[in-house]
Structures are given as structure tokens and as C-alpha cells.
Amino acid sequence: MTAVIAPPSSLETVVAKRKSSFGPGSIIKYALALLFLIIVLMPMYVLIVTSFKAGSDIGVTSQWNLPAHWTVASWDKAWTALRPAFLRTFELAIPVAVISSVIGAANGFVLSRWRFPGADLVFTLILFGMFIPYQAVMIPLRDIVTTIGIPPGIPTLVFVHCVYGIPICTLIFRNYYATTVPEELVEAARVDGAGLLRTFAWIILPISIPGFVVTIIWQFTSAWNDYLFAIFLSNTRNGPITIALNALAGAQSPDYAASMAGALITSLPTLLVYVLLGRWFIGGLMAGSVKS
């Protein structure tokens, strides 16, 4: 499980260096690339166009038409419905991102340097935790979080996302440290008499920023987008945005324009993170692959 995390710039250089020449082959190439571009963006077009419609303008047969009258009324309605949950979801996703990253860094450091007996088995057992269907823990989980007295809603969700985020964050940091931190650095600190904790805090943490960027983006996105834990452990009054959106869009006769505006509002933070930090986002995706 080496070299899982791509250095941020590496994907840029995959193909950029090669010259593209124009021939029949390259016309097909560009035609296909554009065709897929349009297909991928199609749902986005419908979302955006519909979100600016209102009243009789909204309809199945006129789905592809531009709005007859552009209006933000549906955005207004969706924002009013989603605002409390939208803000709550930041209270969920930010702590999850930070806490899981710190835990992951500590674990990753230990597992990348201390080859204690049975380390491989322990690591495999940790990793398995990220593949399990969470239904297999959900029934007792609901009882146990109540029993140990974690307040319902966001605090409970923060806790479970941190716990079940341990495997992926540990994996990302373990691979990051295994490939980027030279053995000599740790050795030098040891010779200077620094213990494990001191080495970690003063030598390793300062050079861990790229790893942190990856896990923070990864955990922020998965906590923000999560629906499974949310539906089991919270409700529309204390839950995150996915629950609120589903309530808005899943009603018996949903307001399609407001639903679409709501879907866009819901996706805005993760899309923003993705556009601004896309290169590291891809790094995080690579890291999810266990091995590359």
C-alpha cells in the first residue's frame, strides 16, 4: 500500500507534456470528450434552469426549456426551508473533518514507523472498518450512543463520523508518512532523545499539511453528504441538510423548482471545496483506493 497519495501536481503532468496533433483520430477524440462533457453536465442544466422557475412554468414537458420568467422565488423558499439544517451541517462537518484528521495523523504515524508484532493484522482489521455496511452496526449503535449519554442530533453524528472515519484517515496518513517522511528524520529526533509524542508533535505534524488537506476535504465531504447515519440517528429538527432536503423534495407533491434550488444549495459547499481544492480532492480519491 505504497504511493497511494499522488503529489498534488502529478495528475497535471500526466498528459500535459504530450503534444496533441490534429488528425481524424483527434477529431473523434475531441468529439467524444465534448459529448461526454454535455452528458455529464445535463443534470446540472436541469437543476439550474428549473430552480429559477415558478408556478405554471414548472412542468415535466417543459423541463428542458429556459424559464419563461426568471425568478428567485424558489431559491427563497428553499433557503427558508433549509437554512437551519444548512448551518447545523457546518457544525457537523467542520469538527468531524478536524478531529478525524488529528486522530488519523497520530495513528498513521505510529503504523508507518513502529512495526510492532502483528502490525499488519491490526492495520487490516482497522481498514476493514471502512468497508462495512453500516447497517450491520446501526441497530445497537442507536442504543449505545443514548446509553453513553451523547446528546442526540449533531453531537451524536459528529461522534459516529469521527469513529467510522478512523480507518480512512489512518490509511491516508499511514501512506503519506510511509512515502514522504524520510526515516532519517525520525531517527535523528530519536538520537536527540525526543520521545514518540515529542517527535510527532514537533517534527511530524508541521510537515503533515498535505495529508491534512486530503483528510479534511474527504471527511468534510462525507459528513456533509451523509444520509445513512443521518436518517438513523437524527430527524428534520436536529439533523443535517440531507435530511432537510429529502423532506423538502420527497413530499407527496413536491415543489420541483424549490427542490432543485434546494439540491443546489445543499451541494454548494462541497462543490466549492471541490472547485477550490480540486487537486487535493483527487488526491483524496486516490487515497480511498487502498492501493494504487
Place this chain on the structure above:
Amino acid sequence: MRRLRHWGPGLLLLSPSLILLAVFVYGLIAWTTKVSVSDEHTALGSKGFVGLDNYTNLFTNDIQDRFVHSLKNLAVFTVVFLVGAMFFGLLWAFILERGVRAEGFFRTVYLFPMAVSFVASGVVWRWLMNPNMDDNAGGLNAVFVAMHLDFLQSAWWTNPTWGMASMAIPAVWQLSGYVMALFLAGFRGIPHELREAAAMDGASTYRLYRNVIFPQLTPVALSALIIIGHMSMKMFDLIMSVSGPQWLTEVPAIYVWQSLLTSDYAKAAAISIVLLLLVAIVIVPYLIYTNRVEKNS
């Protein structure tokens, strides 16, 4: 004593996580297993031991073979999802790897659906896969009508036989970019010398890909298959968002939820454990395999 001083601090730092995972992963799985062999079918919760009855009932004694039906749905969904995501992922990676201008732009667009939640994308896919046809057509059907490809119109997920294949379309849309990113990283990992050597030997482009490059991508393809496959088996959000819980599109993950709504804990637990075993059959050999590969390298 020396060994303790050597391993001690590391284990200390690791131990909170190990304890949490021991309790919340393995402990709770054990607990769920225990519920699955009990007769806790109501909120009242009597805890009698019934052996594997709940499991055998799922396969042989479920009303309208509901569980088997959900497994069939899952199988159809998984096949389409896997084939679709692998096909488009590899194709897109291949196109970009051949070199296109503004490659970063294409890559960003292909990958962006990954950042959107299934709940949010389900809102629009529910509309795109509207089953109305011809004059009333909307969504994708309207596109087909406009292109005079009327025969491509579909009832989408409302089709009782192949509905689950349609349900996989949004999943393919969402995850193909991810598979593409994995393959792009795979292409990147191929040493330049290898390409150059093949070019020196006068290999045609076709032979270069067929004999040199694609074989090098096998480990990446395996990773992608595993990741998409296990996501597929756990699929819940997307189906809840597009169709909501209903017979036509029910998969085991949703059946668990439905059973819990009626407080049938034992049944929900049994389904969860079957689901876990399905995932484990794929994941455990994979983890062992990656472990071994790493040790050899």
C-alpha cells in the same frame, strides 16, 4: 521491558482508536449478530434464541420472496453500475491520456458529480427519469423524442423487470469520474522508459496499449472494481432519494430500514449480517492480497 519501552508509546497513541474500533465495529457487529439469532420481532423485545431461523426465513419463508427479490434487484443494479462506471471511467481516462487541450477542465467536469451527494442528485434524476412518453415526455424521454429516437424511451426505474438497471444510471453518472481518476493515476504510474522501449521496438499504438499499457493497469482496475462493487452493495441514499422505499426498487440496505420501521429488529439484523457477509467475501481477500503485494515490494 525493553520491548515495552520500544513499542509502548506507539501502542499508547494508537490504543484509543483501537478500542473505539473494537467496540464500534467488531463489538457492534457481534451485537447485531446476536439480535439476528433472537426472536426480537417487536419493540417489546423478547430475547429468545432461535438459531438461524431468521436467516432461513429470509431465503425460504419471506412474503412474496421479498428478500430474494431485493437480492435480485441488487444484482442487476451492481452489474450495470460496475460495467457502466468501469467503461466510462476507462474511456474518459483513455481520451484524456491521449492528450486533449484544456485537459484539466475536462477532468474537473467529469469528476464533479462525485462531490454531490446522492440525495441532492437524486432530486434531479427523479425528474430526468420521468416515465411519461411521447407527447407527455419529460426528462431523458423528451430528449429521445426530440432526437427522433422514440424507441429509446423507457419507463426507467418503474419498469418491473429492468427498473434496477435504470436506477444504476445516476450511480454511473456519479462515480465514472472517480474511476477515471483512478485510471489516470494508473496511466501516470507507468514508467516512461516502458513506452519508449516499446516505441523503439516499433510497436504500433494499438500494440503499445494492448501489450504494454493495459496490462499495467490491472491493479488499478481491481481497486476500482472493489470500491465500486462494495459501494454498490451498500447502496441506500440514491434509491431512497430517486424512488423512495418501495417494492420495485428495494435492495437489502433499504429492506433493513423498512424492517426497523416496523420494529422487526431480528429481521433487520439478519439482513444486515447477510449484507456484511456479501461485502466481506469481496473485501477480505482483497485486503489480504494488497497486504501480500505490499510485503513483496
